[in-house]
Amino acid sequence: MVVSVRPVTPVNVETIIWSISMTLTPPRRTRRRLTALLALPVAGAVGAAALVAPSTAIAAPPLNANCDSSTGDPAISGFLTHEEVERRLQQIERTSNGTVDVDIAGFTNKKRELWTARVGEGDKVVLIQTQIHGNEPHGTMASLNLLQTMGGSSVRAQKMRKAVTVVMIPQLNADGAALDRRQNDQTWAEVVKEFPALAGAPESWNYRSSVGGFDTNRDFNPDLDYTPKPADFPGTSAGTGWYVTPEARTVREVYRGLEKEFGTVDVFVDLHNQGPCYTGQAPDGAGTGDYSTLSISGRFIDDPTAFGDWPKFDYDASRRLNVAVFDALQQRGESPYGTVTLYPQNTNLPGTALGSFALRGSATVLFETTGQTQSAGQREIGQLVKQVEVGLTGIIDGLTDGTMAKIDPNRYESIPERQFIPRD
Numbered sequence: 001m002v003v004s005v006r007p008v009t010p011v012n013v014e015t016i017i018w019s020i021s022m023t024l025t026p027p028r029r030t031r032r033r034l035t036a037l038l039a040l041p042v043a044g045a046v047g048a049a050a051l052v053a054p055s056t057a058i059a060a061p062p063l064n065a066n067c068d069s070s071t072g073d074p075a076i077s078g079f080l081t082h083e084e085v086e087r088r089l090q091q092i093e094r095t096s097n098g099t100v101d102v103d104i105a106g107f108t109n110k111k112r113e114l115w116t117a118r119v120g121e122g123d124k125v126v127l128i129q130t131q132i133h134g135n136e137p138h139g140t141m142a143s144l145n146l147l148q149t150m151g152g153s154s155v156r157a158q159k160m161r162k163a164v165t166v167v168m169i170p171q172l173n174a175d176g177a178a179l180d181r182r183q184n185d186q187t188w189a190e191v192v193k194e195f196p197a198l199a200g201a202p203e204s205w206n207y208r209s210s211v212g213g214f215d216t217n218r219d220f221n222p223d224l225d226y227t228p229k230p231a232d233f234p235g236t237s238a239g240t241g242w243y244v245t246p247e248a249r250t251v252r253e254v255y256r257g258l259e260k261e262f263g264t265v266d267v268f269v270d271l272h273n274q275g276p277c278y279t280g281q282a283p284d285g286a287g288t289g290d291y292s293t294l295s296i297s298g299r300f301i302d303d304p305t306a307f308g309d310w311p312k313f314d315y316d317a318s319r320r321l322n323v324a325v326f327d328a329l330q331q332r333g334e335s336p337y338g339t340v341t342l343y344p345q346n347t348n349l350p351g352t353a354l355g356s357f358a359l360r361g362s363a364t365v366l367f368e369t370t371g372q373t374q375s376a377g378q379r380e381i382g383q384l385v386k387q388v389e390v391g392l393t394g395i396i397d398g399l400t401d402g403t404m405a406k407i408d409p410n411r412y413e414s415i416p417e418r419q420f421i422p423r424d
């Protein structure tokens with residue numbers, strides 16, 4: 001059956017995109033142990049606490065919580081500001097003995113720096129992008145932790161660097177992060193000023209005039225040479241984007257450079273957050289089942305032939321990549337980080353970075369960590385950051401030791417699907 005659209009807060013729109021179209025699958029008849037979930041290191045102790053194996057359970061979300069409702073803990077001071085990201089990058093580069101390179105790749109609309117951090121010299125290249133939605137911050141911290149690990153002197157880090165080149169763009173939507181919101185900070189009038197041909201064209205569908213910003217993650221196009229044309233506006237979620245935001249253009253140029261250098265960008269990772277979601281109902285049909293702390297996906301395009309000729313599109317490579325992430329987060333058959341689920345598989349979003357870059361041949365994985373800033377704030381920050389870090393490390397490990405290529409892509413289909421369970 002088709003789920004009706006539930007009311008959502010203006011900023012917590014990650015769930016709207018799919019809830020308007022998803023079909024609710026029957027409740028699963030399995031129920032995993034909540035006690036398998038991890039302890040919650042406090043914000044100030046992320047670095048140290050994240051290294052030890054926690055032992056107690058996450059508190060279940062409050063009863064009024066669901067995929068799209070607030071849980072009332074908006075504190076976000078534990079997340080990194082733009083200035084803190086800069087300091088952390090500088091510190092990692094300085095202490096890496098030359099293994100980590102940090103550069104300015106571009107600027108946000110409000111002229112904040114957008115950095116790339118690069119580590120490793122392997123033939124396989126992994127591009128990691130974080131916080132394209134400003135209120136989805138866990139991936140930024142996780143990617144910087146991975147950068148620090150890979151830039152270190154351990155034997156494992158040396159092996160990783162020999163096999164893999166990692167390039168990351170942390171906190172891409174720095175303007176939105178400063179405002180704690182999904183959109184960037186750019187008006188349609190500014191776009192028209194930059195692209196005068198768009199004068200008189202309708203505002204793009206992903207522009208929110210009430211806040212003066214774009215959902216940057218609908219501004220991508222598989223054609224890296226695309227230039228905005230009035231006839232292509234306002235567009236739809238099922239169409240490609242336009243590169244009207246400076247943030248998306250910065251990613252495009254980084255991606256283009258890596259494509260020139262490596263031929264194909266082997267892996268593209270996009271780190272997001274969603275509202276709290278569940279894995280299914282309890283066997284008796286009551287309750288919500290388990291709390292899912294992470295959903296992942298490698299599927300963003302319904303029909304790759306609908307957007308031109310993209311012969312390098314490789315869905316199986318994306319499925320292997322997702323299984324590698326899933327496996328890294330399991331421990332003896334159960335994940336110590338909570339239940340990892342599949343993000344809804346009926347999404348068709350060619351205007352996202354994931355969709356566009358998948359068409360160009362990148363294996364892609366979406367991380368949707370539970371808890372946007374408005375739904376969960378910084379609760380459970382240490383555990384949720386560590387979860388993303390472990391998943392990312394699983395990707396690098398799989399490329400380093402060659403096990404990624406041996407994964408059966410069909411195992412992707414057995415990852416449990418995320419459930420949306422209405423409460424009365």
Ligand SMILES: [Zn+2]
Pocket residue numbers: 014133136272273
């Ligand atoms: Zn997002």
